[in-house]
Amino acid sequence: MESNFSLLEAFKQTQHQVTHHGKRNIQVLQDVLSHLDGQLESDIYGKGTIIEDFQTKIATYLGKEAAVFFPSGTMAQQIALRIWCDMSGSKKVAYHPLCHMEIHEENGLKTLHNIESVLLANKDRLIDLHDVLEMEDDVTALLLELPQREIGGQLPDYTTLESISTLCHQKGIKLHLDGARLFEILPYYQKTAAEVCDLFDSVYVSFYKGIGGIAGAILAGEQTFITQSIVWKRRHGGDLISLYPYILSADHYFEQRVHKMTQYYEGAKELAAYFNHCHGISTRPLVPVSNMFHVHFGFKREQIEPLLIKIYSLTSIGFTGKLNEISNNECSFEVSIGDQYDNISKEALRTVFDMLATEMTLLQSL
Amino acid sequence: MESNFSLLEAFKQTQHQVTHHGKRNIQVLQDVLSHLDGQLESDIYGKGTIIEDFQTKIATYLGKEAAVFFPSGTMAQQIALRIWCDMSGSKKVAYHPLCHMEIHEENGLKTLHNIESVLLANKDRLIDLHDVLEMEDDVTALLLELPQREIGGQLPDYTTLESISTLCHQKGIKLHLDGARLFEILPYYQKTAAEVCDLFDSVYVSFYKGIGGIAGAILAGEQTFITQSIVWKRRHGGDLISLYPYILSADHYFEQRVHKMTQYYEGAKELAAYFNHCHGISTRPLVPVSNMFHVHFGFKREQIEPLLIKIYSLTSIGFTGKLNEISNNECSFEVSIGDQYDNISKEALRTVFDMLATEMTLLQSL
Numbered sequence: 206m207e208s209n210f211s212l213l214e215a216f217k218q219t220q221h222q223v224t225h226h227g228k229r230n231i232q233v234l235q236d237v238l239s240h241l242d243g244q245l246e247s248d249i250y251g252k253g254t255i256i257e258d259f260q261t262k263i264a265t266y267l268g269k270e271a272a273v274f275f276p277s278g279t280m281a282q283q284i285a286l287r288i289w290c291d292m293s294g295s296k297k298v299a300y301h302p303l304c305h306m307e308i309h310e311e312n313g314l315k316t317l318h319n320i321e322s323v324l325l326a327n328k329d330r331l332i333d334l335h336d337v338l339e340m341e342d343d344v345t346a347l348l349l350e351l352p353q354r355e356i357g358g359q360l361p362d363y364t365t366l367e368s369i370s371t372l373c374h375q376k377g378i379k380l381h382l383d384g385a386r387l388f389e390i391l392p393y394y395q396k397t398a399a400e401v402c403d404l405f406d407s408v409y410v411s412f413y414k415g416i417g418g419i420a421g422a423i424l425a426g427e428q429t430f431i432t433q434s435i436v437w438k439r440r441h442g443g444d445l446i447s448l449y450p451y452i453l454s455a456d457h458y459f460e461q462r463v464h465k466m467t468q469y470y471e472g473a474k475e476l477a478a479y480f481n482h483c484h485g486i487s488t489r490p491l492v493p494v495s496n497m498f499h500v501h502f503g504f505k506r507e508q509i510e511p512l513l514i515k516i517y518s519l520t521s522i523g524f525t526g527k528l529n530e531i532s533n534n535e536c537s538f539e540v541s542i543g544d545q546y547d548n549i550s551k552e553a554l555r556t557v558f559d560m561l562a563t564e565m566t567l568l569q570s571l
Numbered sequence: 572m573e574s575n576f577s578l579l580e581a582f583k584q585t586q587h588q589v590t591h592h593g594k595r596n597i598q599v600l601q602d603v604l605s606h607l608d609g610q611l612e613s614d615i616y617g618k619g620t621i622i623e624d625f626q627t628k629i630a631t632y633l634g635k636e637a638a639v640f641f642p643s644g645t646m647a648q649q650i651a652l653r654i655w656c657d658m659s660g661s662k663k664v665a666y667h668p669l670c671h672m673e674i675h676e677e678n679g680l681k682t683l684h685n686i687e688s689v690l691l692a693n694k695d696r697l698i699d700l701h702d703v704l705e706m707e708d709d710v711t712a713l714l715l716e717l718p719q720r721e722i723g724g725q726l727p728d729y730t731t732l733e734s735i736s737t738l739c740h741q742k743g744i745k746l747h748l749d750g751a752r753l754f755e756i757l758p759y760y761q762k763t764a765a766e767v768c769d770l771f772d773s774v775y776v777s778f779y780k781g782i783g784g785i786a787g788a789i790l791a792g793e794q795t796f797i798t799q800s801i802v803w804k805r806r807h808g809g810d811l812i813s814l815y816p817y818i819l820s821a822d823h824y825f826e827q828r829v830h831k832m833t834q835y836y837e838g839a840k841e842l843a844a845y846f847n848h849c850h851g852i853s854t855r856p857l858v859p860v861s862n863m864f865h866v867h868f869g870f871k872r873e874q875i876e877p878l879l880i881k882i883y884s885l886t887s888i889g890f891t892g893k894l895n896e897i898s899n900n901e902c903s904f905e906v907s908i909g910d911q912y913d914n915i916s917k918e919a920l921r922t923v924f925d926m927l928a929t930e931m932t933l934l935q936s937l
Contacts, residue, residue: 228610228612229612229613229615229813230609230610230611230612230613231604231607231608231609231611231612231613231815231819232609232610233613234604234815234816235604235605235607235609238597238600238601238604239601241597241601242597243596243597243598243601244594244596244598245596245597246594246595246596246597247595247596247597247599247785249595275808276642276808276809276811277808277809277810277811278808279805279807279808279810280807280808280809281808283808310805310806310808311802311803311805311806312806313805313806313807313808316806317683317684317806317807318683413812413813419613419812419813419815419816420811420812420813420814436677437677439645439676439677439679440676440677440678440679440682440683441645441646441679441683441807441808441809442641442642442643442644442645442646442647442649442676442679442807442809443642443643443646443807443808443809444643444645445642445643445786446779446785446786447595447779447785447786448786449597449600449785450600450785450816450817451816453597
């Protein structure tokens with residue numbers, strides 16, 4: 206704990222960070238509100254122009270009939286799967302073993318909705334067509350997360366995606382998109398959001414990853430599906446009297462950043478290459494397919510932390526505030542490229558990576 | 572629908588409204604943020620000083636060991652009852668037939684938590700000691716809403732409350748407080764929040780009723796109970812990455828208004844007396860016990876609406892934007908006194924009620 210705290214402190218003290226858009230402080234919300242008319246009326250329990258206009262806008266962007274704003278993706282996705290289960294009568298859904306629902310939601314899907322999960326593929330690879338072909342017969346819905354965050358943000362080929370979609374359609378399996386980072390993968394696929402979403406029956410997108418809002422999510426699909434989701438949103442306690450702080454920020458930063466996803470993606474590829482040039486460091490995926498990737502060190506966390514702290518203090522450039530222990534001889538961290546990456550000059554990047562390469566070579570030779 | 576819309580429009584166009592604190596527009600949030608340092612760090616998934624300090628502050632205020640901030644009371648209360656049920660093994664809770672859970676939450680308690688409700692008392696009166704004495708044996712928890720909003724905001728005598736609490740304690744029944752309007756009843760009971768809460772095992776309070784924040788709630792109780800509630804908060808999708816827009820507003824308006832509850836209560840009593848002086852109008856309760864009451868007209872909604880619209884346009888004072896149809900010959904609206912009431916001069920009040928009394932007498936004589 207203590208050493209991790211030091212890394213975090215050292216990271217916070219750097220002038221430039223390679224990841225994200227900037228600090229998560231209340232300035233993020235102040236900037237949204239400062240240019241808006243104070244007379245703008247709050248949404249009230251899902252009604253009003255602020256929420257209705259944004260829902261319509263994002264439904265259109267995603268090429269879906271309707272959309273509803275949720276305080277969280279956790280809530281939106283459980284509800285999506287619950288609706289599909291209630292429609293079919295079978296309480297079984299399939300997803301990846303590192304799906305957000307499986308590892309980050311305290312078993313909400315099971316304890317609140319009594320839905321059983323069937324895990325496809327494994328912790329080292331993506332779900333492929335074969336996994337879906339071999340899946341148990343009574344699965345109601347399949348959730349695909351694009352990109353698969355916990356393995357560095359990997360993506361299937363687009364043709365695989367199309368084949369899975371076709372197969373699900375043929376078998377009557379509902380296909381749900383965990384699109385927490387949907388905006389971020391469009392440059393790689395060279396598709397519009399609507400084209401990708403057309404392969405799915407229901408779609409969730411988040412507004413505080415690549416978009417950089419405060420919190421909140423959209424669930425989109427056919428009108429009948431969305432109408433049901435609004436009832437479930439109330440049951441979950443998500444139909445707040447006012448969601449506008451999240452909606453206004455989502456809209457503000459969507460406008461500011463959705464067109465910058467190619468820039469973030471190119472930055473990720475460049476940065477990953479820098480890391481891969483260092484001994485004992487590799488990225489996952491080797492070549493990013495979105496704005497994100499994982500950096501793996503073939504060393505103990507205790508060996509890497511002081512090295513990073515030293516580099517941060519010498520260059521005032523920070524990579525991460527936290528290293529995850531993968532095994533006794535491996536640690537890693539996640540990179541998500543945002544606005545901050547382009548604030549670092551190419552010269553400064555070369556300097557910091559020269560330093561990192563040297564340090565890693567030294568470590569290798571110990 | 573159409574006539575109701577007109578009443579709402581006429582109400583919105585009045586210069587003064589007798590109820591609430593003011594318009595629910597984004598200025599409410601702008602005012603909170605404008606004087607805060609932009610560098611203040613966001614809470615992150617329930618951690619950080621913004622959320623932790625506020626939770627500690629309200630726990631202390633309520634005299635409870637611990638507290639957790641929730642995006643909504645719907646979520647907080649379902650979770651409270653779920654924890655009590657899991658602890659006892661019986662999935663049965665008791666509450667009033669007009670409890671928020673019974674009529675406003677789309678059966679979330681049943682569909683998400685499989686908890687059965689036992690309804691005590693009836694739609695015309697409060698739960699009393701006798702109801703609790705005669706309650707089925709296998710009830711795990713009893714929820715009391717103070718004041719009982721849907722019947723005008725009525726309250727039991729404090730001795731009744733104490734007796735119910737003692738009885739529940741003896742019988743091993745957990746007592747939960749729906750304190751959506753707890754702050755508002757303290758002047759009537761002449762008790763501190765901590766004194767009232769001491770009668771209950773778990774307590775929910777809201778920050779957008781008398782306090783006038785944006786949204787959000789606190790659930791308070793013993794540490795073990797709160798620790799469990801945090802797990803359920805995540806399951807429900809309520810553990811947002813950032814809740815600070817609600818927390819900062821809750822704190823801001825708590826400081827601004829919690830000491831004004833006596834003023835609101837006195838205003839409610841005064842205003843109710845004005846209404847009760849008009850023929851065909853009576854308030855429920857006759858003498859308010861908090862800042863709220865219901866105004867009942869012994870006439871059709873279609874008869875009262877044009878009369879109110881006329882008075883609004885002549886005086887620029889508005890009572891309500893919406894009349895609820897109670898029966899063929901009765902309609903009503905809710906009053907919650909806030910900051911706006913004291914902006915109306917006593918002279919203007921006398922004028923508007925002279926006018927209302929005259930109009931009601933005319934209506935009576937038709």
